[in-house]
Amino acid sequence: MDLLQASVNDKYLALARTVRHYLMTRWLETERRQTELQSKAVAYLSAEFLLGRQLDNSLLATDLEEIAAESLQGLGIELDELRTVEVEPGLGNGGLGRLAACFIDSLATLDVPSIGYGIRYEYGIFKQTFVDGRQVEQPDNWLELGSPWEFPHPEAAVTVNFGGHTEKTADDDGREVSRWVPGWSVEGVPYNYMVPGYQNGRVNTLRLWSARATKAFDLQIFNAGDYTEAVRAQTFAENISKVLYPEDSTPQGKELRLQQQYFFVACSLRNFIEDVLPAGYDLHKLPERITFQLNDTHPVIAIPELMRILIDERGWNWDEAWDVTNQVFAYTCHTLLPEALEVWPTSLLEKLLPRHLEIIYRINKDFLARVRETYPGDEMRARHMSIIAESPERAVRMAYLATVTGSKVNGVAALHSQLLRDKVLKDFSDMEPEKFTNVTNGVTPRRFVRLANPGLSGLITEAIGDGWVTDLDRLSELEPLADDSGFLSRFREVKAANKARFADVMEARDGIRVDTGTMVDAMVKRLHEYKRQMLKVLHIVSLYEQVKSGALPIEKVTPRTFVFGAKAAPGYRMAKEIIALINAVGRTVNDDPAMQGRLTIVFPPNYNVTLAEKLIPAADLSEQISVAGKEASGTGNMKFALNGALTIGTDDGANVEIRELVGDENFFLFGMSEPEVERVVSAGYEPASFYDKNAALRRALDLIASGAFSDGRRGEFEPIVANLLEQDRFLVLADFQSYMDAQARVDTAYADQDAWTRSAVLNVARTGFFSSDRSMRDYLDRIWHAEPVSIDVSSMQG
Numbered sequence: 019m020d021l022l023q024a025s026v027n028d029k030y031l032a033l034a035r036t037v038r039h040y041l042m043t044r045w046l047e048t049e050r051r052q053t054e055l056q057s058k059a060v061a062y063l064s065a066e067f068l069l070g071r072q073l074d075n076s077l078l079a080t081d082l083e084e085i086a087a088e089s090l091q092g093l094g095i096e097l098d099e100l101r102t103v104e105v106e107p108g109l110g111n112g113g114l115g116r117l118a119a120c121f122i123d124s125l126a127t128l129d130v131p132s133i134g135y136g137i138r139y140e141y142g143i144f145k146q147t148f149v150d151g152r153q154v155e156q157p158d159n160w161l162e163l164g165s166p167w168e169f170p171h172p173e174a175a176v177t178v179n180f181g182g183h184t185e186k187t188a189d190d191d192g193r194e195v196s197r198w199v200p201g202w203s204v205e206g207v208p209y210n211y212m213v214p215g216y217q218n219g220r221v222n223t224l225r226l227w228s229a230r231a232t233k234a235f236d237l238q239i240f241n242a243g244d245y246t247e248a249v250r251a252q253t254f255a256e257n258i259s260k261v262l263y264p265e266d267s268t269p270q271g272k273e274l275r276l277q278q279q280y281f282f283v284a285c286s287l288r289n290f291i292e293d294v295l296p297a298g299y300d301l302h303k304l305p306e307r308i309t310f311q312l313n314d315t316h317p318v319i320a321i322p323e324l325m326r327i328l329i330d331e332r333g334w335n336w337d338e339a340w341d342v343t344n345q346v347f348a349y350t351c352h353t354l355l356p357e358a359l360e361v362w363p364t365s366l367l368e369k370l371l372p373r374h375l376e377i378i379y380r381i382n383k384d385f386l387a388r389v390r391e392t393y394p395g396d397e398m399r400a401r402h403m404s405i406i407a408e409s410p411e412r413a414v415r416m417a418y419l420a421t422v423t424g425s426k427v428n429g430v431a432a433l434h435s436q437l438l439r440d441k442v443l444k445d446f447s448d449m450e451p452e453k454f455t456n457v458t459n460g461v462t463p464r465r466f467v468r469l470a471n472p473g474l475s476g477l478i479t480e481a482i483g484d485g486w487v488t489d490l491d492r493l494s495e496l497e498p499l500a501d502d503s504g505f506l507s508r509f510r511e512v513k514a515a516n517k518a519r520f521a522d523v524m525e526a527r528d529g530i531r532v533d534t535g536t537m538v539d540a541m542v543k544r545l546h547e548y549k550r551q552m553l554k555v556l557h558i559v560s561l562y563e564q565v566k567s568g569a570l571p572i573e574k575v576t577p578r579t580f581v582f583g584a585k586a587a588p589g590y591r592m593a594k595e596i597i598a599l600i601n602a603v604g605r606t607v608n609d610d611p612a613m614q615g616r617l618t619i620v621f622p623p624n625y626n627v628t629l630a631e632k633l634i635p636a637a638d639l640s641e642q643i644s645v646a647g648k649e650a651s652g653t654g655n656m657k658f659a660l661n662g663a664l665t666i667g668t669d670d671g672a673n674v675e676i677r678e679l680v681g682d683e684n685f686f687l688f689g690m691s692e693p694e695v696e697r698v699v700s701a702g703y704e705p706a707s708f709y710d711k712n713a714a715l716r717r718a719l720d721l722i723a724s725g726a727f728s729d730g731r732r733g734e735f736e737p738i739v740a741n742l743l744e745q746d747r748f749l750v751l752a753d754f755q756s757y758m759d760a761q762a763r764v765d766t767a768y769a770d771q772d773a774w775t776r777s778a779v780l781n782v783a784r785t786g787f788f789s790s791d792r793s794m795r796d797y798l799d800r801i802w803h804a805e806p807v808s809i810d811v812s813s814m815q816g
């Protein structure tokens with residue numbers, strides 16, 4: 019094929035293959051070094067890795083961008099055009115999956131031997147479309163056009179067993195032991211992805227597992243002559259890695275989901291023990307070689323799996339196995355929502371993993387004995403702390419299993435870790451306080467500043483050099499420039515250029531027009547009631563209502579473009595209603611000539627990492643408005659602040675730390691604090707009383723109920739309005755006035771562009787703490803205790 023016949027995708031694939039070829043030498047050298055040194059590594063076990071596009075990141079890591087752009091130009095090809103055809107691997111839902119991607123980037127950049135383990139979903143997070151303003155999901159066939167960044171290794175497949183039953187037998191010494199007789203099995207095929215460090219020669223591995231039918235299983239059925247049955251069996255096996263579950267923070271207790279979880283951790287443990295460690299390695303020394311970091315409860319079934327390997331396959335006694343298992347696992351909790359804490363019914367485990375259930379029972383028995391020994395006579399406490407819940411059905415509390423077993427348990431922001439200790443896991447922290455620690459989340463400055471915001475990056479580098487890319491605390495050197503009018507005006511130019519670029523992307527992507535002269539006010543995150551997109555809607559509706567009723571002259575309204583980005587879990591009714599409402603308000607407000615384009619709402623469908631990289635650098639205002647005590651950390655909040663947006667936010671998650679760092683005068687705080695929320699709720703919260711007392715709130719809610727946004731159909735948004743008036747679990751109405759007042763402060767502040775820009779610069783200068791490099795150093799110091807290993811690049815060619 020010659021260049022004239024090549025499609026853009028062909029050219030993209032060719033470039034991708036060239037870049038990955040260049041990385042290959044480094045990848046092999048990284049592996050060789052690890053084999054040579056046998057140093058301690060970190061295995062990050064995560065059901066999600068929300069990677070985002072790979073080309074740009076690889077070009078940056080290799081420092082090949084300039085060369086690539088020039089050589090392509092020589093062939094009459096624009097690098098920019100190739101960039102846009104890459105389909106991002108959306109193998110995650112939101113914050114948790116993106117965090118995993120940031121962490122493996124930072125580990126590689128910090129030269130830490132590490133490996134990510136997860137699932138190669140054939141379909142990632144669904145593609146969101148709107149039909150009449152309502153969310154409709156489309157499958158994300160991300161592999162369709164080729165996947166140049168992955169390396170399949172069918173020859174290294176491992177077998178994973180399921181089902182069957184256990185039998186009691188005697189071992190060589192006549193002791194009674196349990197033996198698992200599995201009912202069926204599948205194979206896991208590893209697909210390796212390169213995880214290049216930033217220009218340091220290290221290339222770590224992300225190993226994602228894909229399920230297929232086992233050869234033996236195939237043969238058995240084919241030989242029986244049942245061809246169609248055999249093909250069906252293949253489909254059954256492949257189903258396991260078919261699709262990412264689209265619920266974020268609200269797990270669905272589906273059997274297939276448990277199959278996914280066990281599938282990928284069983285593959286990963288076997289791979290690490292048998293293929294990564296040298297042959298014959300003495301597993302008693304496993305803690306010297308690895309920490310398995312459990313990203314939330316999704317991989318927690320790895321705990322009984324390791325016990326099973328050590329006891330059933332290696333013949334160890336219980337105490338020996340428990341001692342090693344205790345040391346190699348650590349658990350990160352990412353939530354405070356009770357409904358997000360995963361439990362698996364024992365009936366399901368019995369059917370799918372009977373041996374693991376036995377092991378969990380034994381872990382619980384020993385643990386409860388310890389509890390009773392520590393707190394004699396306190397049966398209530400023992401019941402509360404049991405790994406096994408007895409109602410509404412018998413079920414395993416995965417967070418408890420992880421807490422009891424892990425060497426460390428961490429939350430993801432200071433407030434979150436404190437609330438874990440004081441509330442969600444209080445009994446455990448009382449019993450073993452030294453187990454609990456905090457590691458505040460972070461984001462990778464490579465992707466979310468250097469790549470996403472080349473304008474700002476150039477400005478920063480000009481001012482303080484380029485060391486900040488791997489040492490983000492150095493952003494503090496920008497602090498004096500907050501009073502340099504020349505710097506401020508250049509900063510403002512960068513923001514304006516980023517708005518123009520965002521407007522271009524919106525136009526090309528969705529045909530949406532963005533007025534680059536307005537304040538860009540962004541709320542982008544999964545749609546969840548606790549995150550309170552409804553509060554944002556009420557702000558907009560209230561402004562609109564005030565203008566329409568003549569209470570507020572339109573000239574007094576700060577021109578704003580409200581940007582929403584949010585996917586709802588397909589089965590989450592209320593979330594989907596809220597999406598419909600946002601679109602309905604958008605249509606009405608945008609089409610109203612009386613608004614003169616002063617208030618514009620844009621809600622591009624299918625918000626993803628790629629769009630985030632365009633939006634965040636363009637934003638002026640970052641909306642972080644969850645009810646206090648519910649957002650574990652947030653990471654979008656960090657990305658916005660680092661790109662010079664000011665935050666309007668509650669005292670929740672990492673907002674607390676952002677505000678501490680940037681200073682009260684550079685942050686718009688509003689709403690109840692967590693203890694206040696607690697007080698209001700326990701005193702018996704009555705949302706209707708706020709409706710009765712507050713005229714602006716009443717008018718806004720009444721307008722929604724009147725059918726003003728639904729062509730006069732009054733019932734359209736009744737479920738939302740009724741829920742707010744009667745339930746309002748997340749105190750939207752209680753925080754409404756405080757939010758409106760804070761938004762008025764935003765308007766006042768924005769009117770003084772010099773002062774605003776100064777605040778924006780200070781946000782950048784003071785938030786270097788939120789680099790995921792710092793998060794990784796904290797994990798290394800507090801939990802992993804692994805050392806960096808540098809890779810010598812001097813001998814390598816391209």
Ligand code: Z15
Pocket residue numbers: 111112113114115117266267268314352353358430459649650651652653671
């Ligand atoms: C998820 O994205 C998060 C927590 C969860 O328990 C699940 Cl299942 C998914 C998010 C938190 O909501 C967010 O506050 C946090 O920043 C993020 O994980 C990364 O820790």
